[in-house]
Amino acid sequence: MADGSETAELEEQSYDALSLCNQNPYPGDKELLDQEKQTLSRNGWNIAPCVQRAKTIDLTMAGAKLVLAMKLLEKGNAQQALECCTTALQLGADCWQLRSECHLALGQYSLAYRDCLMAKQKHNTPQVWKLGGKILQELGLPVMAEFWLRKATQASQGQDREASMLFQQVRVKRLYDPLTVNHPIEVTFSEYGRAVLAKENIEPGQLIWSESPLTSAQTMYTLDVPACSHCGRSLLTAETFFGHLMLDINPVAEDLIERYWPKLNPVQCKRCKRETYCSQACLADAWYQHHQVLCPSINKAAGELYDFCDKRELCTKGYWSAAFSPMALARIWGAVIAEVRRLVKKESTEGPTVEQWAAAKAPFRRFISYGITGHAQWASNMVQLMDRIFNNFDDGINYHIDDTEFEGRFYQVACNCQSFSDGNSPYIRFMQGISQDPTQDYIKPYLNDRGIPKEAIFGGLFPVHACFNHSCDNSVEVMDANDENGRPGLVIRAKKGAKQGTEIFTTYIDTQLPKSERRAWLFRAYNFWCQCPRCQFEGENANVCTNCGTKAEDSKDFPKCSKCKRAWYCSQKCQKEAWKKGHKKICQVVHSDTTSPLNEPMEKHMRKLSDMLQQGMALTAE
Numbered sequence: 001m002a003d004g005s006e007t008a009e010l011e012e013q014s015y016d017a018l019s020l021c022n023q024n025p026y027p028g029d030k031e032l033l034d035q036e037k038q039t040l041s042r043n044g045w046n047i048a049p050c051v052q053r054a055k056t057i058d059l060t061m062a063g064a065k066l067v068l069a070m071k072l073l074e075k076g077n078a079q080q081a082l083e084c085c086t087t088a089l090q091l092g093a094d095c096w097q098l099r100s101e102c103h104l105a106l107g108q109y110s111l112a113y114r115d116c117l118m119a120k121q122k123h124n125t126p127q128v129w130k131l132g133g134k135i136l137q138e139l140g141l142p143v144m145a146e147f148w149l150r151k152a153t154q155a156s157q158g159q160d161r162e163a164s165m166l167f168q169q170v171r172v173k174r175l176y177d178p179l180t181v182n183h184p185i186e187v188t189f190s191e192y193g194r195a196v197l198a199k200e201n202i203e204p205g206q207l208i209w210s211e212s213p214l215t216s217a218q219t220m221y222t223l224d225v226p227a228c229s230h231c232g233r234s235l236l237t238a239e240t241f242f243g244h245l246m247l248d249i250n251p252v253a254e255d256l257i258e259r260y261w262p263k264l265n266p267v268q269c270k271r272c273k274r275e276t277y278c279s280q281a282c283l284a285d286a287w288y289q290h291h292q293v294l295c296p297s298i299n300k301a302a303g304e305l306y307d308f309c310d311k312r313e314l315c316t317k318g319y320w321s322a323a324f325s326p327m328a329l330a331r332i333w334g335a336v337i338a339e340v341r342r343l344v345k346k347e348s349t350e351g352p353t354v355e356q357w358a359a360a361k362a363p364f365r366r367f368i369s370y371g372i373t374g375h376a377q378w379a380s381n382m383v384q385l386m387d388r389i390f391n392n393f394d395d396g397i398n399y400h401i402d403d404t405e406f407e408g409r410f411y412q413v414a415c416n417c418q419s420f421s422d423g424n425s426p427y428i429r430f431m432q433g434i435s436q437d438p439t440q441d442y443i444k445p446y447l448n449d450r451g452i453p454k455e456a457i458f459g460g461l462f463p464v465h466a467c468f469n470h471s472c473d474n475s476v477e478v479m480d481a482n483d484e485n486g487r488p489g490l491v492i493r494a495k496k497g498a499k500q501g502t503e504i505f506t507t508y509i510d511t512q513l514p515k516s517e518r519r520a521w522l523f524r525a526y527n528f529w530c531q532c533p534r535c536q537f538e539g540e541n542a543n544v545c546t547n548c549g550t551k552a553e554d555s556k557d558f559p560k561c562s563k564c565k566r567a568w569y570c571s572q573k574c575q576k577e578a579w580k581k582g583h584k585k586i587c588q589v590v591h592s593d594t595t596s597p598l599n600e601p602m603e604k605h606m607r608k609l610s611d612m613l614q615q616g617m618a619l620t621a622e
C-alpha cells in the first residue's frame, strides 16, 4: 500500500503534457519552410555579420570582456553587454552566441539571427538551436522556429524541457491564433498542455466566443429523440411531442400548434434509411464528411455499429464503456478516409501516399489523447468491429484499427468531447411563439401533461473549446448556442472576470460535489488529479485537519469553516493559516448552473465501474 506521500508523488507525475504532444511536422510544413527561407534571404537576415578584428589578438582581454558581458546581460544591461561582446569578438573571442543573446534582449532580431548563424557554424549545441528558435519566432517565421527547436530537443535527447516547451508554444500559436483572432482569448501551452488565456481583460457575464463542432455524434441514450444526425438540430414534431393527445385536442390549441410549431422537412439517407437529416444540405455535407464511408448500404460492417448504437447501452462488456457514442470515433476514421479518397482523386496518385494520410488526419491532431492503456483489450470486440468497418475497401484506401489506434482515438474523444444540444429546438420556438398569444391558455393543459421534452444530446469535438483546462473554481460556463445558420454549437460565457494574460478554466464536472468525489471523477474520466485552489484548500474529511493533516482523536469531527462548510481545522491557528494561504479565495465559490449532460447518465455507470474496481476487477483484466 502506498502511503500519503507516495500517492502525492504519483499524483504529481500523472500528467506530462510535453510527452503527449509530438513534434512531427504538419502536412504542408515543407512548403511553408521554403517560403520562410525565402523571406529570410529577401530581407538579408542570413548575411554573415562583419566584425573588424583588432590588429593584435588579445585573448586574455577578450576573456575579461566576455565575463563582464555575461554579468551585464544577467543584470539586464543588454546594451553595454553587447558592446563588451563586440570588443571581445574584435579581440579574438568566440562569443557569437552571447552577442546574439544581447541582440535578442534588445529586440534586434535580424542581427541576433545573423550572430546565431555564426555560432551554429562552430557549435551545433542544443543551446544554439534553442536560441535560433526563439529569434525566428520573433522574426515571425514559426515553421523555421519549430525546425530549430526540434533540433534543440533532439540534440539534448529530450532533456531540454525549455526547448520542448518553446516548440509547443510556437506551434500552438501558429495553429490557434487564426482561430482566436477575433476573440478576447488566445491559446498557449502551459504545464497542462494547451491552455486558454485572456488576451484582454474579460468582464463577468461577457460572451467570449462561440464555436461549431469539427465532428459530432448523438449520444446513444438520446437516440430515441429525433434530431438531425449531422448538425444536431432537433426534429421533434408536434405529433411526436403531443402523441395521443393530438387525437382530441381542442381546436384553439390545434390552431396554436399549426401557427407556432415550426414546420420540419426531415430527409433520410435513401440508401441505408438509418440516418435522418434536417435538410438536403446536411445530408450532402454528412455524405461528404463521413457517411460515404459509413453508409451501411455500402459498408455492411458499419450496419453492425448502427445496430449496436440502437441498443443504447453505455456499458457493454467487450464493446463499450463511455457516455459518448462509438459513432463519434467512427466518424473520425470515416472523415479521414473520405478526405484521403478526395486527395487521391485530386492529385491523381496511384494509391494513397503518406502525405495524403497525414493531411487527412491533421485536423484531429489538435485534440490531446490521454488515458490508461489496456482499454482496447477490454473493448476488443469493438476494436475488431471498427477494423472490419475501415479496413475492407476495394479501392485499397484502408485504415487498420489496432489496439493503439483505437485507444488513441477513444481517449481523444473521452478527453475532449463536449455535450451540446439544439438551443433553438422546435419546442423552444413553439413556447416562445405562444408566449405572446392571448389564446395560449388553451394549450397549457396539454403542455403540462407532456412536461419538458427530452433533448437530443450530441457529443462534439470543438477545436478551441478543447483547449480549456479544468478548475473546480471555473471562470467560464459553456452553453448551447446556435450559429448564424441555426446549427447547434457552443457559446462560452465568462462566469467571473479574468485579467489579461491569466488562464481561464472551465469545469468538466459538477462543482457542487464534495472534493473527494470531484477528484475521483476527474481521475476516472479524464485521468488527472486536480490540483486547483479548491482541491488544495478544501478538506476531504471532518476527522482530518485540512491545514496540517492532524487526525482527530476517537474519530471526532473537527470544527468546520462556518462559511463554506468544506474545510475542518484542529485549531484557530490552523484556520487562520489556511485562510491566508488560499482558503479565502475559494471559500465562497458560486457554482455553475451548467453541468455536462454527457456526465449525467454516466454517473450511474461510473459508480458501477468504481464498484467493479473496488472488487479488484480491474477493467483491463476482464
Ligand SMILES: C[S@@+](CC[C@H](N)C(=O)[O-])C[C@H]1O[C@@H](n2cnc3c(N)ncnc32)[C@H](O)[C@@H]1O
Residues within 6 Å of the ligand: 015, 017, 192, 193, 194, 195, 366, 367, 368, 370, 415, 416, 465, 466, 467, 468, 469, 470, 471, 526, 527, 528, 529, 530, 531, 532
Ligand atoms: C480538453 S483537454 C484540455 C486541453 C489540454 N491541456 C490539451 O493540451 O489539449 C483535457 C485534458 O487536459 C488535461 N487537463 C485539463 N485540466 C487539467 C488540470 N486541471 N490538471 C491536469 N490536467 C488537466 C487532462 O489530461 C485532460 O484529459
